[in-house]
Amino acid sequence: MSGAYDAALYALVHRGTEGDEAFYAKLATGKRVLELGAGYGRLLPALTDNASRYVGIEHDPGMLAAAERARLALPVEQRERAALVRADMRDFALQEEFDRILIPHSGLWCLGGATEVARCLDRVLAHLAEGGLLILDTYHADPFHEHSLPEDVPDDREELVAEVEHAGTRYQVFERSSWDRDAQRMVVTYRYAPDAEGEAEVREGVIVHSYLLCDELATVMVNAGLESLRFAGDFAGTPLDDDDDFMVVVAAR
Numbered sequence: 537m538s539g540a541y542d543a544a545l546y547a548l549v550h551r552g553t554e555g556d557e558a559f560y561a562k563l564a565t566g567k568r569v570l571e572l573g574a575g576y577g578r579l580l581p582a583l584t585d586n587a588s589r590y591v592g593i594e595h596d597p598g599m600l601a602a603a604e605r606a607r608l609a610l611p612v613e614q615r616e617r618a619a620l621v622r623a624d625m626r627d628f629a630l631q632e633e634f635d636r637i638l639i640p641h642s643g644l645w646c647l648g649g650a651t652e653v654a655r656c657l658d659r660v661l662a663h664l665a666e667g668g669l670l671i672l673d674t675y676h677a678d679p680f681h682e683h684s685l686p687e688d689v690p691d692d693r694e695e696l697v698a699e700v701e702h703a704g705t706r707y708q709v710f711e712r713s714s715w716d717r718d719a720q721r722m723v724v725t726y727r728y729a730p731d732a733e734g735e736a737e738v739r740e741g742v743i744v745h746s747y748l749l750c751d752e753l754a755t756v757m758v759n760a761g762l763e764s765l766r767f768a769g770d771f772a773g774t775p776l777d778d779d780d781d782f783m784v785v786v787a788a789r
């Protein structure tokens with residue numbers, strides 16, 4: 537998150553999509569798994585429980601430290617199957633290949649647009665074993681990009697999305713979004729407002745997403761050498777519908 541979001545505050549609010557842990561854990565069974573954008577290690581216990589090998593790449597030091605704590609909390613045998621690497625998922629080289637390369641929870645949109653996604657996919661192809669799969673999930677941007685108007689997403693509209701406790705203080709967490717439709721860019725700010733009067737200050741975390749439309753993503757994937765693409769609207773594999781606000785993409789050479 538490039539220092540724009542404290543990892544501990546992030547972890548309290550961003551808990552993934554229902555069903556994602558079981559979905560990825562099943563795909564990891566007996567496989568060599570690479571997770572790109574491992575975050576605070578949310579999926580690490582489930583993935584390392586099933587995988588024969590797990591490597592997580594993460595560029596944010598705070599996130600990486602949290603993921604390392606999650607790794608160290610595992611039983612020794614499970615912990616030793618796992619490694620965490622501080623690297624940029626658009627520019628990394630490991631001396632091993634993987635059967636499953638995962639980009640969970642909209643990690644692909646963190647990269648900065650089509651050119652940066654292409655750089656990441658080049659690295660994916662370089663590390664994907666014969667018969668291996670790239671699997672990712674993210675929100676499906678097409679419906680809101682096509683049907684919403686900029687005034688539908690006013691910069692000053694805030695929504696209460698969570699109530700959390702951190703370092704002895706309760707916070708209400710408010711989300712507000714700033715959308716640049718032409719740039720396909722969404723900046724989402726989370727404001728952590730302390731519940732009661734006291735020492736605690738208001739904290740903020742920012743997530744910046746550059747999303748691609750489905751056709752754009754498919755083009756970048758095919759150009760990267762991923763010929764076999766499946767777009768689903770849920771973790772059960774139901775084919776993606778135009779109106780779905782979520783998607784799972786499975787790709788192979």
Ligand SMILES: C[S@@+](CC[C@H](N)C(=O)[O-])C[C@H]1O[C@@H](n2cnc3c(N)ncnc32)[C@H](O)[C@@H]1O
Nearest residue numbers: 537573574575578594595596624625640641646
């Ligand atoms: C949406 S989070 C997903 C975290 C985790 N996979 C999960 O499902 O909880 C995306 C993660 O990717 C990391 N990230 C973003 N850009 C990255 C990059 N260029 N290289 C490595 N990690 C990156 C962010 O710091 C963040 O932790």
